[in-house]
């Protein structure tokens with residue numbers, strides 16, 4: 584029996600949270616294991632270290648950014664450690680592609696002492712445009728995630744030796760060039776309610792003046808989607824180009840891909 588199934592995730596607009604917790608909950612049932620959650624999204628909530636024991640199971644969830652693990656999260660791998668702890672990788676992507684992200688996360692977890700037993704690429708509404716992957720994950724995605732977790736839990740409970748999955752992706756991962764310094768813009772509809780300040784994973788929106796945003800923005804859209812007045816948005820040559828590409832080329836519904 585596992586002592587604990589631990590969902591550890593980064594999820595600015597919460598689609599990753601939904602799927603990661605669904606997988607972890609379903610996985611814990613056949614194991615009759617306790618459930619624990621570590622949400623790495625907000626700076627004030629990130630624990631110094633997440634130490635997993637051999638009889639834990641880690642479900643690690645992240646959004647795919649530019650076909651990779653988000654830069655901010657890559658730094659977090661150093662704070663994770665396992666002892667041959669079984670791990671499941673869960674990547675959420677916005678109906679374009681997940682490219683090398685799942686494999687990258689699996690390799691990083693292996694380096695930190697985890698034995699990756701499975702990986703799943705799921706679809707979430709694209710953070711940059713609600714016209715792509717609209718309202719996903721939906722009921723069908725949740726059912727797939729639940730079945731994925733339940734089956735993994737059943738295999739672990741039966742003591743099956745789980746072979747290393749052949750996860751799609753390239754080694755080395757596709758190279759990322761640093762993008763332009765684009766920050767969210769704020770309209771006069773802003774009431775300075777502070778929601779965007781509280782939701783920013785980098786803590787770069789000024790509390791005393793939410794129009795001011797420091798450098799380093801991930802474009803995660805937690806501020807855009809969380810604003811009750813729709814006062815935050817992105818508008819730049821680069822983001823407009825990406826949004827047009829997504830809305831014209833990424834409309835066809837993609838389905839979850841599971842590797843196990």
Ligand SMILES: Cc1cc2nc3c(=O)[nH]c(=O)nc-3n(C[C@H](O)[C@H](O)[C@H](O)COP(=O)(O)O)c2cc1C
Nearest residue numbers: 596597598599646648649650677679680707709710
């Ligand atoms: C900066 C950035 C880059 C992204 N890159 C990709 C990508 O390469 N492929 C894709 O399909 N979706 C991409 N997305 C969409 C997210 O992966 C997707 O919206 C995800 O569901 C967000 O997870 P969250 O709700 O947990 O924040 C990107 C989103 C952002 C903000």
